[in-house]
Amino acid sequence: MKTFNYHAPKDIKKASKLASTSSAFLAGGMTSIPSMKLGLATYKDIIDIKHIKKLSGIKVSGKSVTIGSTTKHAEVASSKDVQKVIPSLAKLAGGIGDAQVRNRGTVGGSIANNDPSACYPSACMALNAIIHTNNRKIEASKFFKGMFETALKKGELIEAVEFKIPEKSNYQKHPNPASRYAIVGVYIAKYKKEVNVAVTGAKSSVYIDKDLSKALSNSFSSKAIEGMELNSSEMNTDIHASGDFRASLVVTYTKKAVEAC
Amino acid sequence: MTKVNLEVNGKKVSKDVPDHTILSIFLRDNLNLNGTHVGCDTSQCGACVVHVNGKSIKSCSTLAADINGSKVTTIEGLVSDGKMHPMQEAFKKMHGLQCGFCTPGMVMSAIDLLKNKKDPSDTEIREWLEGNICRCTGYQNIVAAVKEAASKM
Numbered sequence: 001m002k003t004f005n006y007h008a009p010k011d012i013k014k015a016s017k018l019a020s021t022s023s024a025f026l027a028g029g030m031t032s033i034p035s036m037k038l039g040l041a042t043y044k045d046i047i048d049i050k051h052i053k054k055l056s057g058i059k060v061s062g063k064s065v066t067i068g069s070t071t072k073h074a075e076v077a078s079s080k081d082v083q084k085v086i087p088s089l090a091k092l093a094g095g096i097g098d099a100q101v102r103n104r105g106t107v108g109g110s111i112a113n114n115d116p117s118a119c120y121p122s123a124c125m126a127l128n129a130i131i132h133t134n135n136r137k138i139e140a141s142k143f144f145k146g147m148f149e150t151a152l153k154k155g156e157l158i159e160a161v162e163f164k165i166p167e168k169s170n171y172q173k174h175p176n177p178a179s180r181y182a183i184v185g186v187y188i189a190k191y192k193k194e195v196n197v198a199v200t201g202a203k204s205s206v207y208i209d210k211d212l213s214k215a216l217s218n219s220f221s222s223k224a225i226e227g228m229e230l231n232s233s234e235m236n237t238d239i240h241a242s243g244d245f246r247a248s249l250v251v252t253y254t255k256k257a258v259e260a261c
Numbered sequence: 262m263t264k265v266n267l268e269v270n271g272k273k274v275s276k277d278v279p280d281h282t283i284l285s286i287f288l289r290d291n292l293n294l295n296g297t298h299v300g301c302d303t304s305q306c307g308a309c310v311v312h313v314n315g316k317s318i319k320s321c322s323t324l325a326a327d328i329n330g331s332k333v334t335t336i337e338g339l340v341s342d343g344k345m346h347p348m349q350e351a352f353k354k355m356h357g358l359q360c361g362f363c364t365p366g367m368v369m370s371a372i373d374l375l376k377n378k379k380d381p382s383d384t385e386i387r388e389w390l391e392g393n394i395c396r397c398t399g400y401q402n403i404v405a406a407v408k409e410a411a412s413k414m
Binding site for chain 1: 283
């Protein structure tokens with residue numbers, strides 16, 4: 001791994017000041033450190049944000065759950081509050097990677113990286129999340145821009161993610177048996193007036209499947225999407241699954257998620 | 262350079278190391294604690310699992326500077342009064358290892374499981390050990406060893 005300068009600022013202002021075009025914020029490091037070791041990424045400065053106390057913790061208000069960006073997956077998975085108000089979110093966090101990854105990996109790191117197969121981006125999309133940064137609030141639908149791309153600007157730091165509490169929700173993942181990343185992951189959330197079906201792993205970035213969302217908004221039952229066929233032309237094809245198979249998995253896992261609600 | 266102060270296996274250590282020093286390297290090269298193994302070196306195989314402030318983590322994907330001030334326990338820290346830890350005894354008794362390369366990580370990971378869950382089911386053990394890969398024995402005897410340890414701890 002190439003050398004860098006390590007910084008551990010205690011507040012957001014200092015962290016932001018240290019940021020440059022050749023720096024990266026470090027949270028759990030579960031992607032960034034292996035990436036640096038493999039030579040896929042190099043930085044002059046690594047700004048560790050885990051010492052900024054304000055960035056960690058879980059708050060439940062009447063309508064939403066706000067999770068600090070450096071809150072670890074294991075903390076979300078075991079949070080009684082999250083288990084009570086959005087159990088599917090606790091389940092999602094408890095199914096990321098493995099136990100040791102969940103003891104280090106963070107929600108902020110996951111969404112800032114925006115891996116096309118990561119679990120958390122689907123939760124953000126389905127649960128109408130608002131991403132709070134040190135400069136602004138960004139709706140999830142405007143945050144995820146493409147493969148490993150987000151709306152974050154240089155030096156912009158995610159402070160927290162605010163998830164809107166749904167009436168019902170569920171997450172179903174077809175995991176890669178080695179990495180536990182989603183070959184396809186489907187997060188559904190039912191609100192008073194709408195149902196969101198967010199899909200990860202299937203395309204180059206997380207997305208809302210409009211056809212499935214519309215069908216389930218009209219009638220929230222697995223029968224409503226029985227036999228639906230999705231266009232697979234934009235679906236990922238790799239050694240694990242073809243685009244056609246992924247298209248089929250999306251429908252199958254949406255049905256599973258509806259039935260589990 | 263960063264001054265890294267840690268308490269490793271109950272002893273205070275302080276070393277000046279380059280900022281990008283990885284914890285597994287710090288333990289092996291700077292402290293000569295070679296029980297922590299480096300297998301895949303990309304946080305998938307789990308041979309490098311140690312405890313930081315009581316929680317299992319993969320030391321190959323953690324900066325030493327990042328955990329400054331923490332308490333670290335490695336496989337070498339499990340022996341007390343010359344006696345093996347019950348988890349180590351159980352791995353020996355149940356033949357939970359063959360070549361032994363993955364074993365330090367398996368043992369450290371399994372101890373963390375029993376802290377969270379005193380009497381885990383086979384499924385819970387297998388799910389917890391997802392991040393620890395063994396290429397010799399398969400997992401039957403490893404699961405049996407964790408169950409044996411759970412009955413003794």
